[in-house]
Amino acid sequence: MNLLRLLQTIDRRYLYALLILTVVLPFFMHIQLPVAIEPATEDLYDAVEALPRNSFVLLAVDWSAGTRGENGQEQMAIMRHLMRRHLRFGMIDFADPQGKQLGEEMALQLEKQFGYKEGVNWVNFGYQIDMADYLKSFVLNVPAQVKTDIHSTPIADLPVMRGIHTMKDIPLLIDITPSGSYQTFIQFVQGPYHNTVKMGVALTAIMAPEAFNYLDSHQLAGIVPGLTGAAEYEARYAQEYDPSLVKGSKVTQYSNSSSFAHLLIIALVIMGNVAMVLERRQNRPGRRGAH
C-alpha cells in the first residue's frame, strides 16, 4: 500500500489513541491562551449584571452527567456570577432527574465562597415532568404550582421566595440545556411575559447554532455556547471581579483539551483530503507512474 493510500485509511485505533493523547496531555501542561469574548456571551453577562441586587433568577438545570463537560462548566460560571451579584435563584429541572442533584451539588460547593444559604438565598424546586402543562400553570402562580422544594419544605415558608408569586416577579430565566427545551420556555414563559422577563440560554456547542435565530429576534437576551462560551463567561467575570480565577481553572484546562482535539480533527481531515487529491493526480490516465 503506498503512502497516499495509507494516509487516507489510517486504522481507527490509531486515531482513538491520538485523540486520547491530545485530550490528556494538556492537563499536564500549563497553557493560558487569550479568550475572545463573543457578543452573545457578553449580552447574557450584561443581562445578569443589570439586575438589581436581590432579584430572583430562575435557573433551569436541564442537563445530565453526559454533558457535564459543557453544561456543568456553564452552570458553575453563571452560578458564581449570580452569587457574586447577590441575586436569589431557584433551580428547576425538566429534562433528567440527574439535573436536580447536579445543580444542588454545584450550589452547595459554591455557596461557602459567597456566604449563601439554601432556603435563604437559593432554592431547588427539583425535577418536574410534563414541561408545557407545568409551565402554563407555573407562570400564573409559582408557590401553588411548585409547593415544596427538593427537601419537601413548603416554598411559601422560605425566605428566598419572598415576593415571588407569578412569573412577573422573576426578571431573568436562564436555561442550561443540551437540548431544545429552551424553545418550550420561549413559547410558554418568555413569549407571554416578554415585557417583564428576559431569557438566556447556555447550550452545548452543537445546539448553539440553532439558538442564534432567537437572539436575532430578541427573544433571547444572550447565549453561552458550549465550553468556549463557559470560558468566555468566566473570562468576563474574571475581568470584573477576580482576575486570578482563570489561572489553572477547570474551564481553562478543559478548553485546552477541547482545542487540541479540534486541531487533531482539522489536521486529520486536511491530511486525508490532501492525500486523496495527490493520489487522484497520480492515477490520472497518461501520467507516468499511474496504475
Added chain:
Amino acid sequence: MADFLHNLLHFVPVTGPIEWLYIIASLLAVVVLIVILQSLPQQARRPMILVVTFLGGLFYALEFLLPTHHMVVGKTPMSGNFLTPGILVFGQLSPIIAGFGIGLGVFNLVQIHGKRVIKASTGAFFSYTFFASMLAMCTVNILQQAHPNAINKNLNTLLFDGGLQSLDATMFSIIAFYIVSAAYRAFRVRSLEATLLLGTAILVMLGQIPIGTFLTHALPHALRIEVIRNWILTVPNAAAIRAIAFGLGVGALAVALRIWLGLERGSYFDTQ
C-alpha cells in the same frame, strides 16, 4: 355532603383524617371508570377518545383566545378569563397523569425482560442485569427517602453519583471517538458543495477554540477567525435555521390540528 362535593368539584386541598376519605373515594372512582372503559364496545372507543381529545384541546385554545381581564385567584392577582383558574388545576393534574406513563414504561420493560428470563432466551443475562440494577436503584432510593441516615445516603450516592452519572458521562464521551473517525473518513472534497462545507466547518471549528483566536489576533478585526465564525453563525446559518424552523412550525401546527380534530390515523385512532 355539600362541602364534600364542593371540595371535590373545585379541587380544594384538604388535610387531616378526611384526606383518607378523598383518597379512597378517588381510587374507587378510578376503578369504576376503568371497568366502564374496558367494557365499552370497540365502536364506542374511538368516539370517546376523539371527544376527550377535542375537549382537552378546546380548553387550552379557548383559555388562550378569549379576552382577559384583571382577576384575583386565591390571593394572587393575574390577568385571565373564567377558564384561567382551571390552568392551575390542570397544571397539577397533568404531571400526575404523565407519571402514569413512567409506571407504564416500567411495566412494559418488566414484561419484555421477564419473558426473556422465563424462557432463558439469548441475552437473558442482560435481562437479569436489568432487574438487578432496577431493584437496587429503587430500593436504595426509597430507603434514602424514608430513612435518610448516613448508610442509605452513602449507598444512594454510590449508585446514583458513582454509578449512573459516571456511566452516563462515559457513554456520551464515546461519541468523541466516533466523531474523529467519521470526520476523517467522510469529510472528503469530492464536489464543490463538499469543499464549501469543509471550508466552512474548518473556519467555525477554528473560531470556536482559543488557539484559533490566538492565531489571528494580530489581523485586522474583520479578518479575525472569531469574527468570521460569528458572522457565519449569525447570518447565513441563522437564515437557514430560520427557514427550517418555519417549516417545522407549520408542520407541527398542521399535525396538532389533525390530532385535535381527530383526523389523524394511527394506533390511538384506528381499530387495534
